[in-house]
Amino acid sequence: MTDAAPAAVSRPVLATVASLRDQVAGWRRAGRSVALVPTMGALHDGHLSLVRLAAARCDRVVVSIFVNPTQFGPTEDFARYPRPFAADCAAVASAGGHAVYAPPVEEMYPAGMATTVTVGGVSEGLCGATRPGHFQGVATVVSKLLLQALPDIAVFGEKDYQQLQVIRRLVRDLDVPVEIVGGPTVREADGLALSSRNRYLAPDERAVAPRLHAELCGVAAALAEGTPAAAACTEAVAALHAAGFARVDYVEVRAADGLAPITGTPDGPARVLGAAVLGQTRLIDSVPV
Numbered sequence: 001m002t003d004a005a006p007a008a009v010s011r012p013v014l015a016t017v018a019s020l021r022d023q024v025a026g027w028r029r030a031g032r033s034v035a036l037v038p039t040m041g042a043l044h045d046g047h048l049s050l051v052r053l054a055a056a057r058c059d060r061v062v063v064s065i066f067v068n069p070t071q072f073g074p075t076e077d078f079a080r081y082p083r084p085f086a087a088d089c090a091a092v093a094s095a096g097g098h099a100v101y102a103p104p105v106e107e108m109y110p111a112g113m114a115t116t117v118t119v120g121g122v123s124e125g126l127c128g129a130t131r132p133g134h135f136q137g138v139a140t141v142v143s144k145l146l147l148q149a150l151p152d153i154a155v156f157g158e159k160d161y162q163q164l165q166v167i168r169r170l171v172r173d174l175d176v177p178v179e180i181v182g183g184p185t186v187r188e189a190d191g192l193a194l195s196s197r198n199r200y201l202a203p204d205e206r207a208v209a210p211r212l213h214a215e216l217c218g219v220a221a222a223l224a225e226g227t228p229a230a231a232a233c234t235e236a237v238a239a240l241h242a243a244g245f246a247r248v249d250y251v252e253v254r255a256a257d258g259l260a261p262i263t264g265t266p267d268g269p270a271r272v273l274g275a276a277v278l279g280q281t282r283l284i285d286s287v288p289v
């Protein structure tokens with residue numbers, strides 16, 4: 001028999017801080033560099049592009065899978081967030097990851113934990129305005145993940161552009177000895193950014209969803225023609241409402257580094273960011289200017 005399916009490639013699944021540290025220490029003793037790719041699981045090609053980017057930069061890649069309760073609001077989708085764990089472990093192996101770190105909630109947040117990390121400035125406005133407490137939850141868990149793994153690099157997606165800026169700020173402010181690497185957004189053929197939450201979309205919503213990306217690109221094109229940012233964003237918000245988005249949280253132009261608001265014409269690298277709700281599903285996206 002020569003056609004048998006290849007044996008499944010297994011990777012260590014680590015559930016405790018101690019086992020993660022042992023694994024990383026072993027790699028360090030062997031002279032290996034280490035990358036961390038933090039995720040909440042339900043992995044898709046966007047996540048896997050980050051794993052491949054990490055594997056191209058470092059000898060060993062650990063992917064964390066942790067649906068972090070502290071970054072979800074009380075009416076958000078923490079309970080129903082997808083958790084296809086076995087498929088995720090197989091995907092990590094197929095993309096070149098070397099270990100999965102999946103601590104239970106009690107390991108990440110032991111009883112008595114009383115410390116949170118708050119990043120000012122870049123956490124305010126945009127998703128920070130519509131999801132109060134969200135970035136404090138993200139900053140706290142990312143701080144913990146970085147201190148638990150002590151990687152050389154940690155890789156995050158530009159899809160969550162404000163989150164990437166929050167993490168860059170926190171690492172600079174707290175002198176965390178890690179390089180933060182951003183990976184480009186992976187999209188469907190029609191422009192929709194891959195997201196674990198896309199699976200919530202009904203077929204008619206899925207058909208409308210790419211309009212978010214299209215309108216952000218429209219703002220970028222209008223800026224290039226000299227339209228002031230505020231006017232271009234107002235037009236995009238109206239178009240999203242007309243297309244069937246139930247709520248548009250924001251469409252804004254911000255400085256690419258630091259996220260300072262821009263209402264006129266950008267005089268340096270900028271980003272158009274948007275978030276909008278389709279049915280029950282909140283989508284976010286952003287494009288460079």
Ligand SMILES: Nc1ncnc2c1ncn2[C@@H]1O[C@H](COP(=O)(O)OP(=O)(O)OP(=O)(O)O)[C@@H](O)[C@H]1O
Nearest residue numbers: 039040041046156157159160185186194195196197
């Ligand atoms: N389409 C994508 N392209 C590149 N990176 C992505 C993409 N989607 C998510 N990421 C990145 O993967 C990492 C983990 O994100 P997460 O697990 O929240 O996935 P998600 O698909 O964004 O899920 P959600 O729907 O909850 O926002 C983050 O750094 C995020 O920016």
Ligand SMILES: CC(C)(CO)[C@@H](O)C(=O)[O-]
Nearest residue numbers: 038039040068138141160
């Ligand atoms: C960075 C992160 C893994 C922290 O929980 C999460 O916010 C995400 O998946 O983008």
Ligand code: BAL
Nearest residue numbers: 040071072134160163
């Ligand atoms: N991708 C960011 C995680 C969140 O929406 O909670």
